[in-house]
Amino acid sequence: MKAELLKKEGNVVTLKITVDYDKFNGAVEKAYKKTRGRYSIPGFRKGKAPRKIIEMNYGEGIFYGDAIDALFPEVFVPAVEETGILPIGAPSIDVDEISKENGLVMSVEVEVRPEVKLGDYKGVEVTKDVPEVTDTMITEELDRMVEKNSRLVDVERNVEDGDIVNIDFKGFVDGEEFEGGNAEGYELTIGSHTFIDNFEEQLVGKALNEEVEVNVTFPEGYSREDLASKPAKFEVKINAIKVREMPELNDEFAADTTEFETLDELKADIRANLEEQANNMAENQLREELVNKIADAADFITPNAMVEDQLDRMMQDLNYQLMSQGLQMEMLLEITGKDLNGLKEERREDAEKLVRGTLVLDEIAKLENIEASEEDVDAEIAKMAEMYKMEAEEMKKALRPEDLEDIAGQLKVRKTIDFLVENATIA
Template sequence: MKSAVETLSPTRAKLTVEVPFEELKPSLDKAYKTIAQQINVPGFRRGKVPPAVIDRQVGRGAVLDQAINEVVPQKYVEALQANDLQPLAQPEIEVTKFEDNDALEFTAEVDVKPEITLPSYDGVTAEVDDVELSDEDVEEQVQNLRERFATLIDVERPAADGDFVVMDLKATQDGEPVEGAEVSGMSYRVGRGGMLDGLDEALVGMAAGDEKVFTSQLVGGDLVGEGVDVAVAVSQVQEQELPELDDEFAEMASEFDTVAELTEDVRERLGRGRRLEQAAAARDAVLEALLEKVSVPLPETIVTDELNARRSSFEQQLSYAGLTMEKYLEDEGQTQDEFEADLERRVRDAVTAQFLLDEIARVEEFGIDQQELSEHMVRRAQQSGQDPQEFANHMFEHNHVPELVQEILRGKALARIVEAAVVKDASGNVLDLKNLRPDGTIGEPEDEAEEGVEADADAADGSSEQEKAEA
């Protein structure tokens, strides 16, 4: 087999492949055997029909076509490997020359991974905001904890912001009930929002036994976005009674004996969470800084496919939230063109980042083992709320494992450049990202660990390379 490659663009190549007729003979013999099993010819047992008879009964052309259909994909893959091309999509194949007992020639146009000249990623600099944690933040979390243990007390007064009401809702359009737009005995916190426009305003001032009608728009169903009349009837008004913030509450709501200990633990956990948020911002900042140093040509078909996929996913999320694209754009103060431009920019950055991380993983010769793959599958299953075994079975059955492997390798590549970077906060402090653990604490550097620490300490505290990248 001979092959030649023509570069049509930095991201598209055309292969011309010539296959001698002798290399088609195994597939030709296989085609004859397959057809012999499929036809009935008087005087011959099924599967024992000679090729010459098949040529007369079925036609030599049908046999050649079947042989070519088997050979072309095989030779296409061999040509890719011979020319060191990495395809990104299905090829456009055309048989350009073929005659019986003569060579087969075909071409294949395909999007290929672009060549990337990696910039130096040791010492990339980036800056992120300081970790900010105020007393008000801590108090808010403690207040949320108190609300979890609060009780509701019936009150004989009109509802105010923050009260709970038990209510019935019924929507009508042109005097006719709207199917599926009716609820009874629903508990709702006044001022919470996110249900129906105008509901909170209508509830304020209503007492038990009051009824009111207001206009709104449905957020779900076939009439989503259409105007309706909503009748609300309140049967109870309840006030939230919080437990006293004392040591007794601390013992009941946590493992701590005093409010001071509970508050300090809340502060510590919030601090770790803010540190992880800062690390995520650092990761993005480092990657963005590296992307500014490299120019990567992008296959337009890949960009278009990703744009369509993200747009469809976003519209689906809006639908689940009971919003239309028009309503979303209105709320965001954004035009359709501005939305599309922003989406395309983010898609191009994401695709560029993938190519860049793939190249870093290749240059660094990263690999993965079975344990890393298993742990990654478990995390992915947990994120999607699926059973880990069912998730793993689905990945194997639908051949998605290579995608998971690529995710892990990209995570390692990202961890490599982040750990090699110099990231400072707004106050000028250098962040210790290399030793940041998944729980937001800072571990000891490996080369300064105390004697007696086992070699697999990272495995014990769960700080794998991928988890550091995700942190």
């Protein structure tokens, strides 16, 4: 096997790979033995016809495709090593020649990892803007705590705005029940605008156990086209009317619901936590801004194959997030009116930034000899073990080799960004 680098345009290279005829013919013979059962030849039992007879009936190249598919991985790896390229995408193959004199000659085009030419990456100016924690933010957090510790109480009066009603309902369009238009024991907060406009308002003033007819019109841009712009009738029964009873916000509340004895101590703790969150957010934004600036100053073409891989990972992450919320990707696409390609295109710019940042950080780590040591990895595993309440050795045994590589890779990136922050000019 011989390999020759013919040309390079941007991140795409073309190789010429030549395989001697005997090796190629051996691959063809293997393909014949593996696939001969597919062919029916008069006078022979299926799978028993000689190779020459099948080639005479179906063409000399009938086994070439299977032979090249089987042979290519075997010759591509040494060709990569011989030419010193770093492929990042799937190669495309053109067969230039097959002959006894020259063997199998292929032109192979593949996208490769770019050569990253860095600009200045030390002394880069970035800002750290820590947002102020205000009294309003503390009040909002206290309000959330009060609501979390509230309880629902049944009341025997007519429905008012802000009440939580338990209802059964059936929906009808053109006199027929429609799919998804009915439920039993549904809890609806009046004024939340969870349902179609004017639905909740028609329940105000109604009594416990009263059966109500609610008439609405689905909006023009409703997600279900079969219901958009159509008038609908709902038969609604009010099973219960409830109000949220809030605890009084005082020292007693702080002592009963938290580790603190007084409301002032609780407020001080909330402020400290919010300030820590604000500082962490500002630090993360600074690190992102720093990497993006260095990536923008670097000179290289962003490899499309890596961007597509990043987009696939982003779609996978999005799918996991939706599943954790009990949703599916198909539902998101229906609601937004987009297809998968549309969602990808919305995120392409972010994917390109991530890819450029990855390549730049890798190059800086190489130049500055930044690595994650075994001690670094063990320390990270110890943190993970503490989080999952496991012994560190037990956690380490549970991890696969690829998991350990992933941890080392993430630590290397973190250490490289730490290095850049230490050498940045921070305003």
